Amino acid sequence: MHGTVHLQPSLFDDTDRGGVRLGPLDGLRRQPLGDGAWLDLLPGWLHGADELFEQLATTVPWRAERREMYERTVDVPRLLASYPAHAEPPHPVLGLARAALSDHYARELGEPFRTLGLCYYRDGRDSVAWHGDRIGRGAREDTMVAILSVGEPRTLALRPRSGGTTVVRHPLGHGDLVVMGGSCQRTWEHAIPKTARPVGPRISVQFRPHGVS
Ligand SMILES: O=C(O)CCC(=O)C(=O)O
Ligand SMILES: [Fe+2]
Numbered sequence: 001m002h003g004t005v006h007l008q009p010s011l012f013d014d015t016d017r018g019g020v021r022l023g024p025l026d027g028l029r030r031q032p033l034g035d036g037a038w039l040d041l042l043p044g045w046l047h048g049a050d051e052l053f054e055q056l057a058t059t060v061p062w063r064a065e066r067r068e069m070y071e072r073t074v075d076v077p078r079l080l081a082s083y084p085a086h087a088e089p090p091h092p093v094l095g096l097a098r099a100a101l102s103d104h105y106a107r108e109l110g111e112p113f114r115t116l117g118l119c120y121y122r123d124g125r126d127s128v129a130w131h132g133d134r135i136g137r138g139a140r141e142d143t144m145v146a147i148l149s150v151g152e153p154r155t156l157a158l159r160p161r162s163g164g165t166t167v168v169r170h171p172l173g174h175g176d177l178v179v180m181g182g183s184c185q186r187t188w189e190h191a192i193p194k195t196a197r198p199v200g201p202r203i204s205v206q207f208r209p210h211g212v213s
Helices: 002-016 049-059 092-104
Strands: 029-034 037-042 063-069 072-083 115-121 128-131 145-151 154-160 168-172 176-182 188-192 202-208
Touching: 029 154, 037 168, 049 115, 049 145, 049 202, 092 145, 092 202, 168 176
Parallel strands: none
Antiparallel strands: 029 037, 037 176, 063 072, 072 115, 115 202, 128 188, 145 176, 145 202, 154 168, 154 188
């Protein structure tokens, strides 16, 4: 009898979220990149990633942006959405993910993850060019940016800002988690390169502390 009572909440939780749920974070593995930068990787952290992809694709108010570049206005090659710290995330599991990441990295990061940024790569022509998340504190301080990926895998590429030919590549999709940490935003650059391969759509969710963008 007791057992049945105790099981109820988690059963309800699973039905409520339609089987979209997070696994434990203890499988995270760290890859040192050099220059004080590192990556933490956990393939398949989120279960039910296809369902979350569908829900985000259809319910998030996606923005198509245009930017000035070399005296021309060009389309930003991906769709965007952002949720400041006080905004309700677009799916409850993303609030749980932010809480779990904040808890896991509390000592090392010293502050919680707060904002959510979402990118929607519709096909292989969508991309993000080489950059660091250096508009805010990431340009001066060690910090972390955690990224949860759903939909079809796309390659996250990283290279040192100091130059050379090193490129680190990780295909990310279907519920994979990557955390860029240490000096990664100021000593390394990252990109989602365009690809001529036929690829399905991918959505990434970035979790950042206050003042990092
Ligand atoms: O989609 C990704 O995984 C990376 C996105 C990114 O680097 C950014 O939005 O700053
Ligand atoms: Fe970035």
